[in-house]
Amino acid sequence: MQKPGHASIETVADPMTTNGDLLLKVRMVGLCGSDLNSFRGLNPLVSFPRIPGHEVCATVVKGGGTLSAGTDVALSPYTSCGRCASCLRDRPNACQFNETLGVQRHGALTEFIALAREKLYPARLTLKELCLVEPLTVGFHAVARGRVAANDTVAIFGCGGVGLGAIAASHARGAATISVDVDDEKLELARAVGTTYAINSVSESLHDRLLEFTGGMGPDVVIEAVGTPSTFRAAVEEVAFTGRVVYVGYAKEPVSYETKLFVQKELDVLGSRNAQPEDFEAVIKLLETGRFPVNEAVSLIVPLEEAPNALHAWSQNPSRFKKIMVSLD
Numbered sequence: 001m002q003k004p005g006h007a008s009i010e011t012v013a014d015p016m017t018t019n020g021d022l023l024l025k026v027r028m029v030g031l032c033g034s035d036l037n038s039f040r041g042l043n044p045l046v047s048f049p050r051i052p053g054h055e056v057c058a059t060v061v062k063g064g065g066t067l068s069a070g071t072d073v074a075l076s077p078y079t080s081c082g083r084c085a086s087c088l089r090d091r092p093n094a095c096q097f098n099e100t101l102g103v104q105r106h107g108a109l110t111e112f113i114a115l116a117r118e119k120l121y122p123a124r125l126t127l128k129e130l131c132l133v134e135p136l137t138v139g140f141h142a143v144a145r146g147r148v149a150a151n152d153t154v155a156i157f158g159c160g161g162v163g164l165g166a167i168a169a170s171h172a173r174g175a176a177t178i179s180v181d182v183d184d185e186k187l188e189l190a191r192a193v194g195t196t197y198a199i200n201s202v203s204e205s206l207h208d209r210l211l212e213f214t215g216g217m218g219p220d221v222v223i224e225a226v227g228t229p230s231t232f233r234a235a236v237e238e239v240a241f242t243g244r245v246v247y248v249g250y251a252k253e254p255v256s257y258e259t260k261l262f263v264q265k266e267l268d269v270l271g272s273r274n275a276q277p278e279d280f281e282a283v284i285k286l287l288e289t290g291r292f293p294v295n296e297a298v299s300l301i302v303p304l305e306e307a308p309n310a311l312h313a314w315s316q317n318p319s320r321f322k323k324i325m326v327s328l329d
Helices: 033-040 127-145 161-172 184-193 206-213 229-238 260-264 277-289 304-316
Strands: 022-031 055-062 072-075 112-115 120-122 153-157 176-181 197-200 221-224 244-247 268-271 300-303 324-327
Touching (some): 022 072, 022 127, 033 304, 055 112, 072 127, 127 244, 153 229, 161 176, 161 221, 184 197, 197 206, 206 229, 221 229, 229 244, 229 260, 304 324
Parallel strands (some): 176 197, 221 244, 300 324
Antiparallel strands (some): 022 112, 022 324, 072 120
């Protein structure tokens, strides 16, 4: 991405492997909402020019340690400094100086990359499944942050990749889930993942339906995975008294709150960023069961040379696509 709205195929130097990094051949890369926002110039964390790509399936070219050549892996796209407050609290996913692939540093939408062994997660999964690991981990981490338990009812705002991860993780913990979106196709996918109830917030009253599904109390946990001022506000307005709100999305503008709700309801308001190693392991175990609707979750796979056109099409009609993947084979 040379600048907002302009993507092209370029030739770059092969990566250098240093300090024990392993050389990887990239097989497939998923594009997510943050990539779309970068393309549109709406991601405040990205600088240009930037190679995108942080949802990645790759194959080890030159092995090392316990990983031999030919092993297929998913990867963690984050960095951690080991010295900031987050890292010292054993929460490197929220490192103050994190640099995510495709955002603060060049990403993996290229033929080869080099990464440290500890960032790689081998698994006997298909390319599409490996490519879905990272976005699902973000939802899994949000559920962990929300301390979701079997007796909870969890409302998930947004049924993109992160929201689907939150639905799957909540369902795996035995919680009842309420999926909220404006797209009926995404809500159907949420049902396939395991959601208990679905609400189209355009054609239905979000407030009335949430009360209906929760016996008039509101959900115990709300996970916001959209990133708009209205959904940020709705999370604290609709959650039950003494409930938990987990924010994963980024609002692109300041959000005004009725702050008395924080105190009156005695809410736990939590941020959730990236994912921890245990989230990657949990997602891989889920995908290995074959119970996640992988094919339904991916709406388009294109070769590398068509990736710029796919980004343009997605930007012009975001609701047309669920998940776009780019194949480099």
